[in-house]
Amino acid sequence: QVVLVESGGGLVQAGGSLRLSCAASGRTFNIEVMAWFRQAPGKEREFVAAINWRGGSTSYADSVKGRFTISRDSAKSTVYLQMNSLKPDDTAVYYCAARRGMGTLSTLHYRYDYWGQGTQVTVSA
16 A cells, blocks of 8 residues: 655745645555646546656646646655646646556556545635
């Protein structure tokens, strides 16, 4: 079992920055991909970014390319999401997810095996 705990959400003005963290614990040795998804009220959960845990390759949703950066610290079993130039449309609950067994950077939420509890990000206009 893997436990994911997110932190770093909050309220920020448009144009500002936030950094989210997701610490993994438990049977982390079989994690191949970690990702961030988000869900706004009344909308489906959507892919934000993913990183291959071993090789470090990354993938981003078009809506966040050039503004968000996903990174990892293997020694700390932690993945980060640096969010710059935030917009009101980025307001959502952000979830960390982990995938075991396969290293493909999937954008599909049902491909992921473990989920954090979520952290709220609110961007005011």
